[in-house]
Amino acid sequence: MKALDVSKYILTKCNLENNPISNLQLQKTLYYIQYEFLTKMDKPLFEDDFEAWKFGPVIPSVYYEYSHIGAFKIGANYENYDSILKNMSSYETELLNSIIEDKRTKDAWFLVDDTHKKGNAWDLVFKNGIGFRDTISKKQIKENAF
DSSP: OOHHHHHHHHHHHHHHTTOOOBHHHHHHHHHHHHHHIIIIISSOSSOOOEEEETTEEEOHHHHHHHGGGTTSBOOOOOTTGGGGGGGSOHHHHHHHHHHHHHHTTSOHHHHHHHHTOTTSHHHHHHGGGTTTTOEEOHHHHHHHOO
């Protein structure tokens, strides 16, 4: 599965439930989701890799899809947005939805701070900018995301 497909699900769910989110919140929500799937399901939800950017872990393809919106809330609604759920168990669906419902209400800068903790995966890769745009491996996320 692609992170962009998961993003379309997240954005549409948030908008339909009157809790739109920004690109920054979306990036962090994807990171939490990937971490939870790696630790609880022992597999990633999506195949894309995160990169270490200044404001935390980022999936470039998703970032650039919505970058024209800037820091504003993304008002996108997609048809068939829930098609990603077809191959997911009820537990996986519940896990995905619970993360979205929790993180969409958090301030974007709270989420940034949470992913920037000293010694975590992003910090170890970013290295005060030396590792800008370097990949944060799924192994690093699973073992040391937070």
